[in-house]
Amino acid sequence: MEQAETIFFWSTVFLYMASFMQHLRAFIRQSDKGIKIAMGMLWMGLGANTVLLALHWIRTGHPPVVDSYELQLSAAWCTILLFLLIEKARMVERVLALLLAPITFLLMGNAYASQAPDTPMGPVYATPWMIVHVTFAWIAFANYAMAAAGGILILFYGTADRYFPNRLPPPEQLDRTSYRLIVLGVVNQTIMLASGAIWAKKAWGHYWTWAPLEAWSLLSYLLYVFYLHVRRFLNWKMKKTAWIAAFGLVVLTISYWGMKWLAPSLHPGP
Amino acid sequence: MFFDSNILTKGLKGIASPYLTLIVVAFLIVLSLIGAIVPQQGVLEQTSIYEWKQQHGTATRLLLPINGFAIFHSPAFLICLGVLFLNTLSCTLVSVLNDGLFSEKTLASQTRRLGFIILHLSILVCIFGGFVSAGFRMSGHLIVTEGQSIKDQHHVYPKLVEGPLRKELYNRFSLELLDAQIDIEKEWFPVKQEASVLLTHPPSKVQATIGFNYPFKFNNTIFTLREIGYAPQIIIKSQSRRIPPLNTFFSLQVWGFNEDREHYDFLPLPSGGTRLVITFYPSYEIRDGEIIKTSEDLNNPALLIYEEFNDGKQTPKQLLPQGETATINGLDIQFGELRQWAAFQVVQDPGYIIVCISFWFSIIALILRYSPDILDWIKESKSHGTS
Ligand code: HEM
Numbered sequence: 001m002e003q004a005e006t007i008f009f010w011s012t013v014f015l016y017m018a019s020f021m022q023h024l025r026a027f028i029r030q031s032d033k034g035i036k037i038a039m040g041m042l043w044m045g046l047g048a049n050t051v052l053l054a055l056h057w058i059r060t061g062h063p064p065v066v067d068s069y070e071l072q073l074s075a076a077w078c079t080i081l082l083f084l085l086i087e088k089a090r091m092v093e094r095v096l097a098l099l100l101a102p103i104t105f106l107l108m109g110n111a112y113a114s115q116a117p118d119t120p121m122g123p124v125y126a127t128p129w130m131i132v133h134v135t136f137a138w139i140a141f142a143n144y145a146m147a148a149a150g151g152i153l154i155l156f157y158g159t160a161d162r163y164f165p166n167r168l169p170p171p172e173q174l175d176r177t178s179y180r181l182i183v184l185g186v187v188n189q190t191i192m193l194a195s196g197a198i199w200a201k202k203a204w205g206h207y208w209t210w211a212p213l214e215a216w217s218l219l220s221y222l223l224y225v226f227y228l229h230v231r232r233f234l235n236w237k238m239k240k241t242a243w244i245a246a247f248g249l250v251v252l253t254i255s256y257w258g259m260k261w262l263a264p265s266l267h268p269g270p
Numbered sequence: 271m272f273f274d275s276n277i278l279t280k281g282l283k284g285i286a287s288p289y290l291t292l293i294v295v296a297f298l299i300v301l302s303l304i305g306a307i308v309p310q311q312g313v314l315e316q317t318s319i320y321e322w323k324q325q326h327g328t329a330t331r332l333l334l335p336i337n338g339f340a341i342f343h344s345p346a347f348l349i350c351l352g353v354l355f356l357n358t359l360s361c362t363l364v365s366v367l368n369d370g371l372f373s374e375k376t377l378a379s380q381t382r383r384l385g386f387i388i389l390h391l392s393i394l395v396c397i398f399g400g401f402v403s404a405g406f407r408m409s410g411h412l413i414v415t416e417g418q419s420i421k422d423q424h425h426v427y428p429k430l431v432e433g434p435l436r437k438e439l440y441n442r443f444s445l446e447l448l449d450a451q452i453d454i455e456k457e458w459f460p461v462k463q464e465a466s467v468l469l470t471h472p473p474s475k476v477q478a479t480i481g482f483n484y485p486f487k488f489n490n491t492i493f494t495l496r497e498i499g500y501a502p503q504i505i506i507k508s509q510s511r512r513i514p515p516l517n518t519f520f521s522l523q524v525w526g527f528n529e530d531r532e533h534y535d536f537l538p539l540p541s542g543g544t545r546l547v548i549t550f551y552p553s554y555e556i557r558d559g560e561i562i563k564t565s566e567d568l569n570n571p572a573l574l575i576y577e578e579f580n581d582g583k584q585t586p587k588q589l590l591p592q593g594e595t596a597t598i599n600g601l602d603i604q605f606g607e608l609r610q611w612a613a614f615q616v617v618q619d620p621g622y623i624i625v626c627i628s629f630w631f632s633i634i635a636l637i638l639r640y641s642p643d644i645l646d647w648i649k650e651s652k653s654h655g656t657s
Contacts (some may be wrong), residue, residue: 032627091647127483155339183643185281185641186636187637187640191633194629194630194632196643197629201622204615205615205616205619208400215302215306215310229291229295233288234292254306255306
């Protein structure tokens with residue numbers, strides 16, 4: 001990392017963390033003004049994250065889509081950006097930020113640990129399918145991360161409400177938001193899987209090889225399909241589906257960035 | 271309920287149960303989890319599977335009977351896919367036969383319903399396409415040196431693999447590499463690679479240029495360029511050792527990308543036990559006694575060679591500029607011509623187009639299924655919001 005990048009990396013981490021602390025404090029004190037300040041800090045963190053990605057892009061000469069470090073920074077960026085945008089449109093609850101911040105720290109931490117010498121962008125990336133695949137992968141991650149945040153809040157609703165009553169929106173509302181976000185995630189993940197398969201076919205001749213990465217992707221997709229079906233047919237809601245939403249994010253994260261812990265793969269990037 | 275009394279409908283309803291879907295999907299989740307965690311044959315090297323088995327004795331004993339090391343080709347997985355196929359087919363049929371296509375009253379519910387039907391039909395098409403691919407595809411890599419055809423290569427390595435249901439043999443076609451070009455630029459997508467080839471599949475014959483991400487289709491077979499490297503001509507004559515003379519264009523492996531590419535490989539010597547380690551430098555300079563590659567341009571091409579013995583010992587390294595001869599341990603080694611090699615991905619997959627169609631339809635279907643709901647969500651947020 002160059003010096004300027006290092007500064008913006010730590011500024012991003014600091015601002016996301018500060019926003020989280022401020023949000024928690026305001027949540028406990030039931031201060032609307034405090035929460036607004038926390039959201040402002042999150043916007044500032046997003047600004048720092050944007051500058052960080054731009055600096056990295058300028059230095060390496062390619063968009064941040066090649067190695068694990070870049071992909072995690074950009075996924076963190078996309079998650080916070082999407083959250084802030086749809087929160088501004090009042091489509092999701094502000095309180096999700098309390099959970100999204102730790103998810104983003106984990107990404108930034110793992111990004112920091114996965115730093116490696118800059119990887120040049122091989123010719124396999126020279127296709128518009130790469131842009132479609134990576135963009136929809138980020139968006140799907142952001143959708144599922146927000147859905148998992150909603151799910152985790154439902155799981156801890158009882159405890160949170162006991163100690164800090166009337167702070168959280170009704171669990172039914174969180175449940176509906178989480179479901180809607182999973183629906184968005186499934187649509188985006190389908191586009192990501194389809195474009196990934198088309199890209200792989202062009203680059204390697206196979207659209208699907210059953211390599212660990214594909215197995216994990218299938219697994220996470222099936223989990224979300226299972227979510228939609230049990231919700232529809234067994235009328236599972238609230239805690240039951242919240243578990244699937246939270247577990248789904250763990251599986252998805254492994255399929256995006258956990259592969260290096262498990263086995264080597266042909267897939268570029270993670 | 272036009273079909274209610276019909277036996278066919280009753281049978282269909284049995285396998286159309288949504289509870290069956292949940293069970294099958296749950297099974298598929300478990301099997302995919304096994305496939306994701308346990309090393310799979312054909313994906314990982316045999317040695318790593320062997321090591322894994324050594325380390326996980328109990329798990330191996332449990333996994334072997336269910337074909338856990340090739341779980342995605344196991345009877346359990348195939349049966350699950352088959353049941354999912356029948357289940358989806360019958361569920362969609364029952365729904366259409368019972369309620370028709372547009373029984374819903376509002377436009378939004380009709381859109382949702384259409385989305386549901388198209389989505390599930392595309393899942394059927396996707397599973398079908400997957401089976402067609404598995405049974406009928408042919409794929410693999412072919413490596414050819416400039417001026418040669420695949421028929422001249424000593425070995426077609428690695429061989430093309432064919433699905434069990436294919437009738438036609440791949441070795442009817444021939445591919446000759448006329449010229450390979452690689453141009454490395456420092457841009458977003460820095461490498462331009464192209465190969466011009468002569469493809470023959472009697473009675474057709476065609477000359478074509480194949481790019482890296484631009485597959486070329488010939489007689490339903492798709493040829494894609496995968497890599498270009500160097501194949502220096504190595505001429506070996508023995509002064510004192512019993513090694514038959516050798517004259518070959520030796521394709522050196524390529525490691526890394528773009529300006530960081532390295533070209534080296536091991537040439538086993540026919541006497542057995544020893545091998546020549548050959549590294550190629552397109553341009554180099556010597557700094558502090560070390561050879562440093564300066565660029566990928568062919569300014570002063572040279573080889574760096576040494577012999578390596580079974581016990582790991584090595585002869586001193588020698589630099590061999592093009593056209594010159596070096597003597598290593600009683601062997602005269604000459605670096606003659608310099609050619610390039612190209613590796614082609616060769617694929618014939620009749621299932622791909624089917625799967626592709628299913629992708630497009632499932633995306634359209636999901637949008638149809640959920641756009642009314644997403645519009646509701648937006649409307650709701652405009653009226654009172656959630657935060
Ligand atoms: C991998 C395979 C499958 C995928 C990706 C899939 C996807 C979906 C999706 C996204 C929905 C909408 C869920 C909702 O309304 O909230 C749905 C609904 C449904 N699915 Fe599936 N499904 C699959 C397999 C099946 C199978 C095998 C059946 C057979 C019984 C089935 C039957 C249904 C039914 C009856 C609905 C409700 C339709 C409605 O009224 O909206 N699905 N499916």
